[in-house]
Amino acid sequence: MRGSHRLALFFLFPSLIFVGVFTLYPIFESFRLSFYRTILTLPWLGQKMVGWENYADLWTDPVAVQSLKTTIIFVAVTIPLELLLGLGMALVMNEVFRGRGLLRAVVLVPWAIPTVVSSQMWRFIFNDRYGLFNVVLFGADTARYTAPLAEPGPALMAIMAAEVWKTTPFAGLIILAGLQTIPDELYESASIDGAGAWQKFRHVTLPLIRPALLLALLFRSIDALRVFDLVFVMTQGGPADATNVLQFYGYKKTFAEGMIGYGSAVAVGVFFISLALSLTYLRLLRESRLEGATR
């Protein structure tokens, strides 16, 4: 027993090193840097240990607080939409019909396109003069054409729309996997008991795909918290900072302004928010599994 344990450790070793070098080290390094004031372009200031000062500044920095709010709105709006639409998508893809294989492949296209490319596409869609958005909405009535990316509220909505379009298939796929684990017998016996379509969905499907839903929620929330590329390509955080999400703010601080310490503090903040979210979801997930097991 002990021998096989040691062997297992031995086999795990390469991946542990990999995780250590590429995951743990950067995390610890970000932590360390976040306690210093380092400004690359002002080397004479040196690397000064400032303790929690960067975090205190972060708390009182209106731009950081604003970008935290924007990020939370982004997550809170996109995730329910993605799960709802993904659920619908999964239910359709789970039915047996001709061309199902093709549909399943097609649905994945938005997810498969690199985000940088699709963001560029959405930027064109929302262009005020030749964008598809206006053509679909107003047709030839050019006087009513709007410029979504030029207005603070609509710009955020435009980015959220692009995010939902892009990641709903992913949520759909995970939910579909959950749907496929439900044995047909359950539906059959439900029918015998006289359950209608809605009751079957409500009392059979929904409880059984709960783990899949939670998993989709977990993956999508962490991803949405770190949204960056859509903003980078479509708006650069504007107009009026309306789409300045946390991760983009941290990027600008670290890589453009050379404020290494402060930027690291932003990154560590994002890290802890995702960690807290993940732990909550994982706990819910475990509970729902246990429930399933005891039932």
Place this chain on the structure above:
Amino acid sequence: MADFEKRNPGVRIIQEVGPHSSTQFHDLVSQKLKNRDTEMDVFVMDVVWPAEFASAGWALPLDRYFPEAEQSKFLAAPLLANRYRGRVYGVPLFVDAGLLYYRKDLLAKYNFAPPRSWPELVDQAKTILAGEMDPLLSGFSAQFKQYEGLICNMMEYILGNGGALWDDARLVSALQQPPAVEAVRFVRDKIIGEIAARGVLAYQEPESLALFTQGKAVFHRNWPYAWRSANDPERSKIAGKVAMATLPSFPGHRGVATLGGWQMGVSRFSKKPDLAWRFVDFMTSPEMQKRIALATGRPPTRMALYDDPELLQKIPQLPSLLENFKRAVPRPTTPVYVPLSNIMQRYFSSALALPDTNIAERAALAARDMDRVLDLLRGAPAP
């Protein structure tokens, strides 16, 4: 480059192509310099980088190779942008400055001369829009998205009203001063949503130029490169109907163009700085500057070339470009340019995109943030 290799046997130039966006290119080059990369000997810098690269100790001072007598052969404004605390860190390779493009056919139709002041431009645009009755025609197109180009555009209004972005000698912001606030208010109330569609708040250079070349804008602010695109019959519906002028100002003030352009610098981590300099010297030599200008239409950085008959024949707009370069002003040179720029972008974009904001109040907030950044420069050691 092949020529340089021929003249310097044993030397091979390896060219590395960077991203098109200046901001992303900055991230790439500064990353290499941060890591003290010895493989990169020579780099190009956007006009706002030399101070930062000098202060960070990344760019080699070039005074030894590039004496005053030689410096004076270049256009003054780009050279100024390469100086930081009394030393020179780059040699101008390309030069850019903001220009006003306009539809000469439309202005002639309404008997207008090119506008000398911004209010005059607004009035002319309104008359032409009212007369043409084309709902898709815009009076003006320029770059007002929240990005570096917003600074270039807004600086032209603010300096053209006798204001400044900040006072580099006293290290304090000037955004909250009346001339700057008035200029911003003018752009918000008289240009955006009035003679320019609100869509310009999401425009960078390509979108704003497209609007103009599609014949859907009367006036257009852009860099010298737009001349070629606007007059290319294959890409432009207004080829031959375009003219350019220096940018307007506010009454009683001098018009100002924001200086742009690229410089060549030598890395402090280069193992062969002498050879690196020879390459910089070669690329910015009169001969190469002329060849680049002939091949690409990019205006040269050496003054003497503006009298070159062959160039004048090929690029007939050279004299007006020269006049514009002479009034071009670089953004103040400072190692904390990027943080300052981000604060200003935030302020300008909020002031323009939110119609109800109290501009003076927002300007004061932005000025306070800028002062905090500028404070970092106090007590900087002498070079």
